[in-house]
């Protein structure tokens with residue numbers, strides 16, 4: 001079957017995988033990456049591939065409900081979470097998911113949210129133009145039942161003041177971050193991971209972090 005995914009989308013996904021792997025955010029075969037395509041299609045990583053070594057063969061197309069165009073290929077196990085983000089946020093064109101040490105450790109000891117306050121890097125988030133701000137990053141309980149987890153995500157979004165932050169954490173698992181293009185999604189991911197690493201370092205030093 002010919003690969004009908006635009007070259008630019010494949011390139012963006014491969015490069016994102018390399019960039020996330022360089023930072024140790026996608027150990028083993030963890031993580032998944034997607035790009036919205038025209039016509040209610042999504043290009044997404046296939047399940048079980050190492051994100052440092054992606055090639056065009058590791059990328060496939062699904063519809064906005066996660067149905068593969070080629071039923072012989074298995075998309076990411078978490079395709080339902082990507083598609084849920086694209087359905088909820090029509091301006092979103094890229095979604096990235098990583099498993100860093102900081103997002104895993106901090107989400108395991110958090111309640112419903114992780115507060116990030118006073119960091120210059122908050123300005124990477126849409127609508128924030130000063131460090132004198134605070135955000136509450138949602139933390140959802142992990143669940144291997146992805147439709148049920150997506151329902152919990154949607155219930156949380158419904159309770160959040162609009163506009164929802166373009167990110168959430170899954171407890172002991174990882175982070176989902178999205179944006180209007182891959183560069184924006186990766187910048188938001190890097191900013192959030194930096195702040196989470198700072199928070200973890202502050203706590204490790206025996207201090208607190210607001």
Ligand SMILES: CSC[C@@H](O)[C@@H](O)C(=O)COP(=O)(O)O
Nearest residue numbers: 028029030031032047048076077
């Ligand atoms: C290596 S375990 C990680 C997986 O269970 C999952 O959380 C993950 O991020 C990658 O799954 P995948 O199906 O390859 O997209």
Ligand SMILES: [Zn+2]
Nearest residue numbers: 030031173174
């Ligand atoms: Zn994962």
